[in-house]
Amino acid sequence: MLRYQDHVFSLVLRMLTHREAAEDVTQEAFVSAWRHIDTFRGGSFRSWLFTIAANRARDELRKGVRRPTTSLDAARDDPDRADIDPPEPGPSPEGVAEQGEVRAAIEVALATLPPDWREVIVMSDIHGMDYAEIAAATGVALGTVKSRLSRARSRLREVILESRELSEVAQRLSDRR
Template identity: 40%
Template sequence: MPDPQAPSLITPPDIDDSQLVEQAVNGDVNAFNGLVLRYQDRVYSIAYRIMGEPDGAADMTQDAFINAFRKLETYRGGSFIGWMGRIVTNTCYDELRKRKRRPQTAFDDLPGGDADDGPPIASDSITPEEAAQRSDLQQAIADCIRALNDDQRVVMVLCDIENQSYQEIAEIMNLNMGTVKSRLSRARVAVRNCLQAVQELLPPEFRLGDEG
């Protein structure tokens, strides 16, 4: 049965984000769904990097879109995905803290080796070998991020995946700048040390520590 909400029919690609936001803020769920379809991979990916597993990431993604729709009037222009990224990050971070208070070991203590990273978005121009190699590398990076503690991981995702500034990160996580810098540097050092264990996966130009 065709979905009556089928947003692909109603969101031609030439409508820009701000127009959709404008319609959505007036209660047009279909317009908002245009934005959902446009950015759901990105939002889900952020959630997935933070949560470290697909089910929780999907839940957080859905919650984040609902939250975003409800507080759409607080969106002050600028990059919609930047705003959306902050919302999904916050949603995930709240959930992680909730889980920390009431631990669910099944999710938080995964060693990270066998998690399904989901299929990377395919690019048309690479060979299967390249794809496999890239997939291994991607998997290794993802595993090293997943191995971080929650606080470091969220800061790293905000900075290096969402490209939020230190100032924005401080506001999102309610931290001072010094703490943001310190958590980020520790996260980067930890990921580097993690990746050094899988040097052979890295392309030559990324052999860590090698002089270029």
């Protein structure tokens, strides 16, 4: 579980956009996984764990008003931002600052997406799950996954294009790869 706790927490945090709630839900997800380990039929353990975590996060989202859900808006000035792993080790200080800005901007843009879209795009583009895994974890059809992912990307694309700086940074990142 230690191997997956960052992934699970990251997924839940981006679904809920609230750190404390994400901690609680992550803990509940691990407890639930422990209790129902006998129901694991093999296959990808990460997908199975993500399914539990995503279900818990959706339950938390349905509760809705219990917790504020905009903590990522303050992510730019949040010192806890240092917890976010850098994508590449050893960048220059300018690069770190730049990546930090891009990361914060993308987090904010992610938070503007509908939860269904956000869940799918996080699973796909951040955690690298394929469509079948996403469909299994979210309980929706493969075509729905495809459609949600396309719309989420298009929305983020619009957000990125609206921000000139962000667009340039994204372009540089794309060229670097």
